Amino acid sequence: MTHYDAIIIGAGMSGLGAGIRLAMYDKKVVVLERHYVWGGLNSFYQFKGHQFDVGLHAMTNYAPRGAKGLPLTRLLKQLRIRWDELDLHQQGHSAVSWPGEKLKFSNDFELLRSEVARAFPQQADGFDAVTRAVRDYNELDLNAPTLNAREIVESHITDPVLVDMLFCPLMYYGSARENDMDWDQFVVMFKSIFFEGFARPQAGVRHILKLLIDRYRKAGGELRMKAGVARIITDGQHATGVELDNGETLTADTVLSSAGLVETTRLVGATLGSPASELSPVGDASITPTGKLSFTETINVLDKPARELGIEETIIFFNNTERFNYAQPGDLCDTSSGVICMPGNFDLPEQPKDHLVRITNIANFDKWNALNRSAGILPAPDAGVSPASAVDVTSTPGAAETAALRDYRAAKQHWYTRSSEDVLGHIPDFRPHTTLVDMFTPRTIRHYTGHEGGAVYGSPIKKRTGESGIEGLYIIGTDQGFLGIIGAMLSGISMANRWVLQRDNATVEA
Amino acid sequence: MTDEQIKQAIVGIINDINPDEDTSNINSAERLRDQLDLDSMDFLDIVMELRKRYGVHVPDTDYEHLASLDSCVAYLRDKMAGKELVS
Ligand SMILES: Cc1cc2nc3c(=O)[nH]c(=O)nc-3n(C[C@H](O)[C@H](O)[C@H](O)COP(=O)(O)OP(=O)(O)OC[C@H]3O[C@@H](n4cnc5c(N)ncnc54)[C@H](O)[C@@H]3O)c2cc1C
Numbered sequence: 001m002t003h004y005d006a007i008i009i010g011a012g013m014s015g016l017g018a019g020i021r022l023a024m025y026d027k028k029v030v031v032l033e034r035h036y037v038w039g040g041l042n043s044f045y046q047f048k049g050h051q052f053d054v055g056l057h058a059m060t061n062y063a064p065r066g067a068k069g070l071p072l073t074r075l076l077k078q079l080r081i082r083w084d085e086l087d088l089h090q091q092g093h094s095a096v097s098w099p100g101e102k103l104k105f106s107n108d109f110e111l112l113r114s115e116v117a118r119a120f121p122q123q124a125d126g127f128d129a130v131t132r133a134v135r136d137y138n139e140l141d142l143n144a145p146t147l148n149a150r151e152i153v154e155s156h157i158t159d160p161v162l163v164d165m166l167f168c169p170l171m172y173y174g175s176a177r178e179n180d181m182d183w184d185q186f187v188v189m190f191k192s193i194f195f196e197g198f199a200r201p202q203a204g205v206r207h208i209l210k211l212l213i214d215r216y217r218k219a220g221g222e223l224r225m226k227a228g229v230a231r232i233i234t235d236g237q238h239a240t241g242v243e244l245d246n247g248e249t250l251t252a253d254t255v256l257s258s259a260g261l262v263e264t265t266r267l268v269g270a271t272l273g274s275p276a277s278e279l280s281p282v283g284d285a286s287i288t289p290t291g292k293l294s295f296t297e298t299i300n301v302l303d304k305p306a307r308e309l310g311i312e313e314t315i316i317f318f319n320n321t322e323r324f325n326y327a328q329p330g331d332l333c334d335t336s337s338g339v340i341c342m343p344g345n346f347d348l349p350e351q352p353k354d355h356l357v358r359i360t361n362i363a364n365f366d367k368w369n370a371l372n373r374s375a376g377i378l379p380a381p382d383a384g385v386s387p388a389s390a391v392d393v394t395s396t397p398g399a400a401e402t403a404a405l406r407d408y409r410a411a412k413q414h415w416y417t418r419s420s421e422d423v424l425g426h427i428p429d430f431r432p433h434t435t436l437v438d439m440f441t442p443r444t445i446r447h448y449t450g451h452e453g454g455a456v457y458g459s460p461i462k463k464r465t466g467e468s469g470i471e472g473l474y475i476i477g478t479d480q481g482f483l484g485i486i487g488a489m490l491s492g493i494s495m496a497n498r499w500v501l502q503r504d505n506a507t508v509e510a
Numbered sequence: 511m512t513d514e515q516i517k518q519a520i521v522g523i524i525n526d527i528n529p530d531e532d533t534s535n536i537n538s539a540e541r542l543r544d545q546l547d548l549d550s551m552d553f554l555d556i557v558m559e560l561r562k563r564y565g566v567h568v569p570d571t572d573y574e575h576l577a578s579l580d581s582c583v584a585y586l587r588d589k590m591a592g593k594e595l596v597s
Binding site for chain 1: 526528529530531547551552554557558568569
């Protein structure tokens with residue numbers, strides 16, 4: 001039997017970040033991944049000869065080369081990656097778009113500030129007060145009490161429309177809670193989106209993952225794909241190893257899990273830590289440990305760059321209703337708000353081969369899951385253009401055409417149509433230019449990442465110190481409380497430092 | 511290892527941690543943190559690298575001795591005695 005210093009569950013951003021740190025310092029480490037592709041929630045796939053990213057609209061936390069004290073810089077130092085190697089290209093500008101109101105923002109914070117002053121002159125001082133509160137708050141203090149962001153923001157900004165418009169991008173890119181955020185999470189997201197901003201590598205998430213995998217392997221780390229963890233083995237108090245889906249057992253001094261809090265709990269077969277109600281951000285027992293927020297995403301391939309259709313923004317966060325509602329919908333989807341991403345509108349050295357418009361909407365996992373599944377075929381929207389039909393990432397080749405399959409497919413077609421219509425107040429009609437469509441649903445997300453409920457941002461209960469309640473088992477990634485591409489990597493790094501490297505340094509013989 | 515080499519050893523580690531940083535003008539009496547972009551994670555790395563490269567152990571309680579290049583030299587002189595500079 002092989003014994004490791006550390007076993008890491010999951011080859012997503014956090015697992016790879018943690019793995020590199022441990023391998024760098026000569027720990028015997030293995031990353032175990034159930035899927036056959038790495039990347040987790042931010043992976044990639046091929047579809048009809050096209051290269052699509054699962055996640056990555058934008059990398060948040062942009063920092064110019066040499067910028068001091070910012071998360072991106074910290075991450076590069078920890079992983080020994082040079083700034084150049086990331087191949088980052090900044091957004092042009094993005095917008096928060098409401099009926100009759102639009103706030104532009106870019107990687108220069110002054111743009112947002114002036115937009116707020118233009119559109120909400122009465123609120124300019126309040127906005128500055130929120131900005132100061134964000135700037136002064138140390139989100140890295142893991143022991144700080146949990147506060148509600150809405151309460152704090154509303155104490156400075158009295159116009160609910162502006163409050164909603166500010167929350168919208170921050171929630172869509174990183175809230176596991178419905179209609180509110182923990183203040184520290186609000187601060188993290190505000191800084192990462194409004195202060196620092198968006199960028200992406202020319203080649204998308206593949207480029208980032210390749211860097212990580214190369215670093216990890218070069219440092220001597222072991223990576224096992226198709227190696228799902230069926231069970232975490234404990235002696236009651238202490239994690240001692242894992243059992244794989246194939247029955248194989250591996251032992252380790254430390255287990256770091258990026259599977260999620262609820263999912264990890266299940267792997268241990270015990271409830272970790274205190275009951276949900278005690279752990280809830282505000283002692284609110286209505287907050288359940290399984291996250292409720294999942295998404296559908298449609299990827300439209302257009303026959304020309306989005307800019308030529310008159311779409312200037314890189315990313316648009318939109319809403320069509322009076323109050324923005326960031327909550328699990330009663331229906332399969334809520335298309336009244338969402339995110340529209342034009343990857344070609346980053347300042348890229350070359351126009352990407354595919355001209356894409358990606359649309360994300362909030363979706364209800366249970367409803368999608370209740371439709372009996374398997375492949376989803378989504379015919380192109382416009383019969384005139386009618387390209388070959390599209391299949392989503394869950395498709396099983398040769399799957400029989402069952403009634404259940406037709407249901408799933410019909411639901412996708414229906415919501416694709418609704419979703420495309422509901423963005424038309426914010427971008428020109430792109431539909432006649434769509435040549436190919438792919439759509440993934442909460443079910444796809446669960447299938448490929450194992451996250452319960454397809455909860456992209458995990459549980460609303462976060463384990464900021466990583467402690468699981470079981471010695472030697474630590475939570476990393478999304479449910480440690482740092483998410484997004486940069487956040488998840490930093491989570492893996494800081495937990496590996498804290499629970500393996502620092503501890504090791506403390507116990508070494510002087 | 512000479513005092514000068516001890517300084518070179520530390521600067522070499524900092525260069526590896528942050529290749530984008532200019533380390534050519536460090537004042538050895540001044541705190542490193544005040545001159546460079548170094549946070550507590552980076553100090554952990556300096557300690558880890560000292561161990562990896564030179565077999566020198568710096569316990570948590572001694573991190574303060576790594577504040578400036580001069581204090582590094584004073585603290586590491588005995589520990590690094592007889593070791594070769596790794597480039
Ligand atoms: C559609 C979409 C768009 C996004 N867009 C962006 C964006 O534009 N910018 C941004 O910064 N972030 C974005 N994100 C969020 C970002 O992808 C995630 O926050 C981040 O990737 C989370 O990383 P993680 O390591 O915490 O978790 P994960 O990526 O979920 O990694 C966990 C890994 O563990 C594996 N695993 C789970 N259980 C087991 C088991 N029992 N055994 C073995 N392996 C297991 C999973 O397969 C997975 O690979 C997006 C996410 C989605 C879904």
